[in-house]
Amino acid sequence: MSGEALSESRDALAVLLVEDNSGDATLVEHHLRRGSFPGVPDEQAITHVESLDAALDAVTSSTFDLVLLDLGLPESTGVETLEQFLPEASDVPVVVLTGLDNKETAVRAIQQGAQDYLPKGDLGPDVLMRSMRYAIERHKQERALREQTEQLQFFNSILRHDVGNGMEVIRHNAQLLDEDLSGPAADRAATIRSWSDDIIDLTEKIRRMLEAVARDGEVELAPVDLTAVVRDRTEHVGTMDEAATIETSLPDDPVHVLANDMLGAVIGNLLSNAIEHNDSAEPRVTVDVTAGEETVTVAIADNGPGIPDSAKESIFGWGETDGSSEGGFGLYFVATMVDSYGGTVEVRDNDPEGAVFHITLPAV
Incomplete structure (x- = not known):
């Protein structure tokens, strides 16, 4: 199972380290145990795997707060590694580790969904911990935004089907009454129809606004x-x-x-x-x-x-x-x-x- 956002009260940070180079893995674990950053537990529960297949098995069977993913693994190299991993780990933030300081690859990794990109040559305890903290918080915000978008789409569906259809029924019946009645009763039927038209129009406006907000947030x-x-x-x-x-x-x-x-x-x-x-x-x-x-x-x-x-x-x-x-x-x-x-x-x-x-x- 993919991980949830970091809890401030957690005693240990659950980290999945995906690294096939034992020396690099030892260095990363060393940085993790030496580093500190506000909001990040001092203790880490580190699970180390050396292949993409093992990483996929791990995220589907265990819960993690964060994944440190090396792009160069036996089964794949570069952004392709991220593309294969992310669909199975959409609920956990991923920080990419790489031996190459390549800005183009870094941009592509972020565009694919990684929270950060760290060249191994730049790694240090504080740099790594800071990146992890920011990655967890960004991922939390992204998830909240996705949930908000889903709620907007749900309310939009209610407006389209339940409210919209109900008001059409009311309007139609008011129109029939208006045709059959006269005097004050007809005026009241006309008022019902007028308000129905207004609510139908307002419902459509709200639907368009919800669609715009869900699409681009503006x-x-x-x-x-x-x-x-x-x-x-x-x-x-x-x-x-x-x-x-x-x-x-x-x-x-x-x-x-x-x-x-x-x-x-x-x-x-x-x-x-x-x-x-x-x-x-x-x-x-x-x-x-x-x-x-x-x-x-x-x-x-x-x-x-x-x-x-x-x-x-x-x-x-x-x-x-x-x-x-x-x-x-x-x-x-x-x-x-x-x-x-x-x-x-x-x-x-x-x-x-x-x-x-x-x-x-x-x-x-």
Whole structure:
């Protein structure tokens, strides 16, 4: 079995040394026992094998924290050795050892998946231990990134199949009701269809964002007309509650910020929260957009119960709530997206009651 990331509490570091030269192997073991580096146990449990076949048998039957792999073995030479070994040892970091100080080979080894490349002529106790420590930490981060990517792909699949298909069913039935009904009942059916369309569109946008993040870890940004987004979202969210009032104060000219097509979901989320969690008989929400030379600020204020001072900083964390809502994903989503835009979001007290969410975004 391949190894897991190094545990700080481990008494000994489990190392697989793959080296067919007995003299080199003795020297490496000597360096291991003499070297020290923060975070690396002083003791090592060294398993020494002299061939690629033996190394493959070892990683499939035992657990290791790290592998020191010589590229020149009886069965193969150079990067080919690494290519044959890595598929069987994807869960353990590998540091390549070689008698050749060849930069091209070093680059190819790293590209194939090795964590480091050490010419034997440069080996010393501290150099070896430092390389091993960094290799273990890099491998740990890579594994965490792979797991995160798999989670993104899983959520993307849920959005595509479960959420997407479910909303299509709701939309279709709302459309049938709209055709059969009249008066206020027809208006309500039309509202259901409108919200269904919005959720289907939002689901597709989130899917595209998840695909982009899973692919290259970055969110693509471009100029977005903030004033148009605010107008669209206030009109849409206004259908949530007939007693609610949403007023906007927008610049006369369009204001563009650096964002993406998820900005509407960010604004819509804050507007929805301001109405949904408002205990006032007549919920009121105001949206003020102020444009500066370098930044644009959106202030969304309500006359609801407000947010306690003790929760103002933590409310944007995963699973946190403002005490009146049941889930904390919405504000976590807002904070995550605003941060990806290079902006900031904070909540303050409204006067005389309620809360104000301030979003600051880079102007374009």
